[in-house]
Amino acid sequence: MKTNHHFAFFDEGSKKEIRRAILKAVAIPGYQVPFSSREMPIARGWGTGGLQITLSIIGCEDVLKVIDQGSDESVNAVSIKKLVQTTTGVEVTDLTQEATIIQSRHRIPEVPLDSNQILVLQVPAPEPLRDVEAREYMTKILHSEEEYSGAWLQLFEQIMKFGRTTTGADHPVYVNHRYVMAPSPIPRFDNPKMHQSEALILLGAGREKKIYAVPPFTDVRSLAFDDYPFKVESFSGKQCRLCGTSDVFLDEVLAADTGEVSYQCNDTSYCMERLNQAEKAEVENNYA
Amino acid sequence: MGYVAVKGGTEAIEASINRLQYERLQGGKIIEVENILATMKALVDQVMSESSLYAPYLAALAIKQAGGSMEEAVFLMRAHRSTLPRLYYSETVETEAMFTKRRISASFKDIPGGQLLGATTDYTHRLLDFNLLDEDSDENEKWLLDYKDQLSKIEQGRQPEFFPKVVDYLREEGLFKTYEKDEKVPFDITKQSIQFPAPRSAKLQTLTRGQTGAVTALGYASLRGYGQVHPTVGEVRVGNVPIYVGHPYEDMDIEENHYYIGEMEVTEVESFVPVKVKNEENEDEMEFEIGYGVCYGQNETKAIAMSILDQCLEHPGSPFPTHDEEFVLLHIDSVEATGFISHLKLPHYVTFQSKLDSVRQVRNGGASQ
Structure with missing residues (x-):
């Protein structure tokens, strides 16, 4: 009763169905397309939406990169990469520019993506209006009527209470001037990267059974008021202690012994790449 | 490279899976799928029901692989179910x-x-039956023979109802x-x-x-x-x-x-x-x-x-x-x-950093925008 799995795990019927949902999502930017969402060999809530997208679009020629919170070597990224590689045999990479498909949890890489790449984001909660309306039946109506007062009021309330908006990651965005969309819990720092992105961005929520998309060159605006403009996380005056960059999203690192706080690139492959380049330059200079 | 949060994932996963295998094997006993199938019907039934896949043998295998964890066994079955083509719908079951x-x-x-x-x-009394600690298969067989003997007498000449x-x-x-x-x-x-x-x-x-x-x-x-x-x-x-x-x-x-x-x-x-x-x-x-x-x-x-x-x-x-x-x-x-409950174990460094930034801005009187 031993069996081998099909290419990319799914039977072809399932892949087709997911691709149809993806096509619809691309055709209606920011709209959440329901799909049946198969159970995967990794847990619901652990990236199954992204994984289903990746598995249904991947071909033998693709080069895959998987990151979790910025890191290629994070345990869940490794686990997802392993599953895709075992069932497809595709090449994997850490280098952002080499990948054709990048599956990511909660980050958009620092290296700008181009039109030959697809970014697949894992989404835990696809509904940007869930905090103001618990019922799916109602939120669907609100979207269809472009009734987004709830989303605006949430921001307004924050300003009233705290003097500024207090959203963390997953700050809602307006896509193609029509749908308010949860960008997935990427930091606000990454929101602007979605605007007019050259790469296709696909977002998958496995447990909530939704697929949505930001097609290339689409307007994506973070929700904000004219007098309280959108602000990304501030790392002013801070730089990566390893590669010295200062214009990227930084992790705060606490030294256990001294309690000293330092910062380093959250995007580990970007940091590594810069370090290698620096080293190469140094070697070349020394030999020159 | 110095400290990177959750670095070395590949090695860590290998080691963790080995440890899991060790814990399954260290007792030195092997439970056969047939044993689970024969003695744990209620468990097999529950796994099949929650995974919506009627396959007793596979359910027993899933229970074995999951070390008896219900949620794991159901999960294994559901994932397997995803790989199966659905060829027919049955007629309405009466x-x-x-x-x-x-x-x-x-x-x-x-x-x-x-x-x-x-x-x-x-209508059983829920008292632990300590006799089960040393069950005798000869005696069990004798009990079964007796039971079947009685049954055949009752069932003689009767049609299924x-x-x-x-x-x-x-x-x-x-x-x-x-x-x-x-x-x-x-x-x-x-x-x-x-x-x-x-x-x-x-x-x-x-x-x-x-x-x-x-x-x-x-x-x-x-x-x-x-x-x-x-x-x-x-x-x-x-x-x-x-x-x-x-x-x-x-x-x-x-x-x-x-x-x-x-x-x-x-x-x-x-x-x-x-x-x-x-x-x-x-x-x-x-x-x-x-x-x-x-x-x-x-x-x-x-x-x-x-x-x-x-x-x-x-x-x-x-x-x-x-x-x-x-x-x-x-x-x-x-x-x-x-x-979704268990995904909370995944790292949330970026999201937390982002929230931390917000909270700090508010504390520092970020109102002056």
Whole structure:
């Protein structure tokens, strides 16, 4: 009763169905397309939406990169990469520019993506209006009527209470001037990267059974008021202690012994790449 | 490179999987899948039901692989289910054709066809049986021979019996509405995502594959006070039902074109719930409605709880959460609930950093924008 799995795990019927949902999502930017969402060999809530997208679009020629919170070597990224590689045999990479498909949890890489790449984001909660309306039946109506007062009021309330908006990651965005969309819990720092992105961005929520998309060159605006403009996380005056960059999203690192706080690139492959380049330059200079 | 949070993932996973294997093997015993299949029917039944895959052998394998963890076993089965092409839909299963092993009614003492207690733990005393610590297979075999001997004497010359539904009797009396048979093709929740308001077929499918504990808890909540359904169990029946598929090219409506592909054991419950209705003169009148529960294998608690929730969801007007279809149907799935709860173990460094930034800005008087 031993069996081998099909290419990319799914039977072809399932892949087709997911691709149809993806096509619809691309055709209606920011709209959440329901799909049946198969159970995967990794847990619901652990990236199954992204994984289903990746598995249904991947071909033998693709080069895959998987990151979790910025890191290629994070345990869940490794686990997802392993599953895709075992069932497809595709090449994997850490280098952002080499990948054709990048599956990511909660980050958009620092290296700008181009039109030959697809970014697949894992989404835990696809509904940007869930905090103001618990019922799916109602939120669907609100979207269809472009009734987004709830989303605006949430921001307004924050300003009233705290003097500024207090959203963390997953700050809602307006896509193609029509749908308010949860960008997935990427930091606000990454929101602007979605605007007019050259790469296709696909977002998958496995447990909530939704697929949505930001097609290339689409307007994506973070929700904000004219007098309280959108602000990304501030790392002013801070730089990566390893590669010295200062214009990227930084992790705060606490030294256990001294309690000293330092910062380093959250995007580990970007940091590594810069370090290698620096080293190469140094070697070349020394030999020159 | 210095410190990177959760770096070295590949090695860590290898080591963790090895450790898991070690913990499974260190006791020095091997449990055969056949042993699980032969001795842990209730567990196998529950796994099949929650994974909505009727495959006892695979369920037993999943239990073995999962080290007895329900959620893991169900998860394994569901993931396997995803890889299987779905070739046919069966014809409607008629439970009147059930080869009944157990059938009871709490509504009537004498039901047409009679009560059939069958195998149940209901009337066992829950005392730990220390004799099981050293069971003797010779003695077991002798017991079995005796039992089969007695059985053959009783069963001699008797034909298998088919039981009418208890509700049919009440329907004749006009206490239950008779509905047109709904022959619409059921919504398939495994091929389309459920939309609200959900058709009843989608509700029933979601309930029957719900986590036993979750379905029981919500059914209980409704019964105890957070709901408006207080049923009487009209009938619980457990037994095997035959499954037929129609010929793909011949006329499906002709029974001769149906193929018998096997049987499966199910528990079926019809609960009777009194409801107030208006008659033609606009006067209040009482009549009964049915709450329906069904699940793979023998799991009566789940089937009864399901029948309560089915009835709750048919009356969405009530303010209780057990009557809210999104509340009930979106939270009882084992794979979804355990998956999302357990994802909290994943790193959330970026999201936390982002929130931290917000909180710090507010503390530093970020109002000056």
